Amino acid sequence: MTQTLTRRMLCISTAILSIAGVAPSLTARAYAADTIKLGIVAPMSGPNARYGGFSMHGAELAVKEINDAGGINGQKIELFNADSQGTPVEGVSATRRLIDQDGVDFIIGDVSSSVTLAMQPVAEDAEVLLLNAASSNPKITYQAGVGGFKWTYRNYPTDENRALVVAKYAAEQRGFTKFSVLSVDSDYGRSAITFTKKYLPDFKGEILSEDYYKEGEVDFRSVLAKIRDNGAQAIIMYGLADTTPIVARQMLELGLAGKVVLIGNGEFNTEKTIKSAPKAMEGAVEAAAWLPQYDSPASKAFVEKFTTTYKEAPNNHAYVHWDTVNLLAQAIKEAGTSDKNKVREALSKIKYTSPVGEVTFDDHNQARLPMILLQIEDGKPSIKGAYTAEIQYPAN
Amino acid sequence: MFSTIIEQVINGIVTGSVYAIVAVGMTMIFGVLRAINFAHGEYYMLGTFGAWFAIDYLGLSYEASIVVAVLSTTVVAYVVGQLVMRRMVGAPAESGVLATLGIALILQNTVIFVFGGGYKFFAGGYIEPVSILGFSLAQQRIIILVVCLLVFIGLELMVTYSRLGMAMRAVSQNIQCCGVVGIDVPQVVLRTFVLGAALASLSGVLTAPVNVSVYGGMGELITFKTLPIIIMGGLGNVRGTFYAAMILGIAESLVATYIGLQFRDTVGFATLILMLMWRPHGLFSTQARF
Structure with missing residues (x-):
């Protein structure tokens, strides 16, 4: 009796949970016009947690700056975070979570190349824009753009x-x-x-x-x-x-x-x-790719702002995530809408001025970045x- | 071409000197205990850390840091010897392996816990190059070579003539008879162990200036390099260890030059396998002592 009850309870709760799981994504679609949903996949725990922490701080700072200035085309950015633990398996579930539950249209991630490689097919299937900011393995963009994955872009120099x-x-x-x-x-x-x-x-x-x-x-x-x-x-x-x-x-x-x-x-x-x-x-x-000593007004301003906000100097990962959020913001602005298809088109044609120089993308969706x-x-x-x-x- | 070979042989001899000072302690400990001391490389590491600490924290000179390093390692070795090593007399071989591996882990992780896992920079020593016979060599390497020769001459004399040396030889031959004639076996084991550890730490301090980086895990590689040497030299054989260390040093150097740096560590392990297959009693004796 107890067992049956437990089983029934399980069925019911599963049913409720799955409805609850679907409902937010439905509402998310409904409210999509109000905010731009951006997910960050980064190693928030595990041996690379330090990198994840820096990445998240960089992204948060950029989002705050953009929202304080009134958002993009009147829309504010809403930031979601998912932990990849630095492993491909967790990176994939983190990506799925962001797409299915949080309903994001844009993802920035991961730091580790092997995680990013595993995330690429997931983003491709869901047709969600995956913008990598910190992985250096050349393979990621060898298989992007005309090489295969249409939804992967990388704003980071490769090996x-x-x-x-x-x-x-x-x-x-x-x-x-x-x-x-x-x-x-x-x-x-x-x-x-x-x-x-x-x-x-x-x-x-x-x-x-x-x-x-x-x-x-x-x-x-x-x-x-x-x-x-x-x-x-x-x-x-x-x-x-x-x-x-x-x-x-x-x-x-x-x-x-x-x-x-x-x-x-x-x-x-x-x-x-x-x-x-x-x-x-x-x-x-x-x-x-970048270092805090780099002498350009925008780079210096970032270092100063980051240091006053988080009480520590930024590293490379903080910078690239901050920069990539800004890059995405400009693409959305140029697209005139947060529709992911339009944003993707805008990204391919973008001429973005980063603190280290002008950034454009090649036909493999790889940013032509200065080192x-x-x-x-x-x-x-x-x-x-x-x-x-x-x-x-x-x-x- | 010829001069390159000579230069590499000299490089090999210097590398061999470092190995020899570490390995001789390990082989003597084996002689009296019949146990491989897997923690031996950790005393090398402790010596390096002691000197680094003396220079960076206490502001001492390099010479003074050598004294601090060797003395502090001796103290640690004495404690370990009293608590662990002397209890291993007559114990089965596996207890020796477990005990020394355990000590290796404890020493290594204590150092990492106290000083952190990052690499430290060793600032002392005589790193200015000098030119000998047209080859350029850091002064420190000449010091290493000279100290190595002195250590081996001293050990030869000690093993042959001194009371401790004779007791060591006696213990390595027959423990029961030592008891009969009144040799305090645990005491001999303890002293041999402390001497061996002190020599390993001396080797560590002498090498630190040319190796520059100091870190908690540095002892492991040394332990694994000394294993083939003491087997090649014949376990417990002091003079054999010296020649074996030189052979390995020179072989490594030539392999690194003519085959490729990535194959350097292969030499030691390949030697180990070959020795165990064909001459497990060492290059310099016709039959096994143990």
């Missing part, structure tokens, strides 16, 4: 962008033609080199030697001796932040300091790294400007 921009700067501004590779033995380190190789011939550059190090490696002397003897002008390094000081010290030891420079990415610009071997780090070139190049000069990072580079997609 490929980074490799291309660094190669271009090294060749054109510094006149390097001979390179040696010393990167970390991971997807990131190896794929950055794969893309470097793709573009290096365009700049008449050649790679003389290629080595990858395991996480935790501390002895680079044999490789550096090889590099000293093969006459490379620069070491292409997509490495781990904590390894850079070791490499720099051993460059000093082998007399490479001042003769060969590091180019790539791996926290070359922090005080700690430079202090470890100032002579070896001098002239090092690094590419970043900020910095060079270590007199022991301090000096920003050499923002560089844009066009990606060459494989013909298929």
Whole structure:
């Protein structure tokens, strides 16, 4: 008896819940004209929770600014947050929740590339605009736009962008033609080199030697001796932040300091790294999507506003989410409506002025974004400007 | 070409020196306890952290930090020795594995808990390069080489002539007979262990200036590098350990130069497998001692 009752209760409550689940989405559609519903998928818990926190703060700040200024076309933005926990499975359910229950038409997410890749088909099926702001895996936009997913856009430079921009700067501004590779033995380190190789011939550059190090490696002397003897002008390094000081010290030891420079990415610009071997780090070139020191009035204003609002300085993730909300706002404004189809069309044609430069999208829905190049000069990072580079997609 | 090989051999010898100082302690501990000390790399880490703490927090010089590091590690090793290691005399092999693995986890995580998991920057040491025979080498590496030679000469003398050395050899041969002739076995075990840990910490302090980064998990890799060395050298064999460390150091260096840096760690593990297959008693003895 008790059991039957429980089962009946379960059926009834399930029924009520499902009605309750449908009702808000119905009402959501009905009220769609009043607010623009924007969902943020980000890792709010788990090991990447810090990134999620920054992302959400960035988005909140932008939404507040826009709403305080009267909204877009008279409509205010309503923000929803769903936790991806940094895993594809949770990212997919978070996305479904935003679409089915909260009835959002626009989603910004995720930080992690693997989560974003899993979210793409979900957004595509629901025909909801997925605007990525912080994942760098090139595959995301290789399979977007003319590559497949019509509803995925990305407003973040890829690993490929980074490799291309660094190669271009090294060749054109510094006149390097001979390179040696010393990167970390991971997807990131190896794929950055794969893309470097793709573009290096365009700049008449050649790679003389290629080595990858395991996480935790501390002895680079044999490789550096090889590099000293093969006459490379620069070491292409997509490495781990904590390894850079070791490499720099051993460059000093082998007399490479001042003769060969590091180019790539791996926290070359922090005080700690430079202090470890100032002579070896001098002239090092690094590419970043954004950094708080970037000198433009809009960027400085953002840093100041974020810092006063949240009592801490913004990081890269905070910036890109803030910027992407603003980008979306402009697309909605240009579309003249919050109808997602119109907004998508507007996004493809947009000319958006971000704090780091003008942003447009290519036919793969990938933003043509500048990467900020910095060079270590007199022991301090000096920003050499923002560089844009066009990606060459494989013909298929 | 030839000069590159010479340079890489010298690099290998310096790397080998670091391994040798760590491995010799581990092999001596094995000699008296018949147990692999899986926490050995953690004393290397403790030494590095001790020196880093002395320099960054106490504002001491690098030389003074060496003393602080070795002394503080000795204290920790003494406590661990009293509480754990001396109880392992005559205990089955698996209790030794479990106990030392447990100690490794405790030491590592205590350090991470107290100082945080991030990488620290080691500021001390003599990192200016000097040129010898046309090769450029940090002064610190020459110090490492010299200290390694001194340590091994000292250990040879100690094992051969001193009372502790003779007791150590006796314990490594027959524990029951030691009891009969009145050798305090747990005491010998404790002293050997503290000596071994102190040497590991010395190696850590000496290497820190050239390795720059200091972090809680740094000991693990060292433990795994020393395993093939002590097996190659013959477990419990001090002189064999020295040669084995040099061989591994040089082999690693040549592999990193001519095959690829990513294969460096393979050398140690491949050696370990080959040794266990063909000469499990080591390169330098014709039959197994244990």
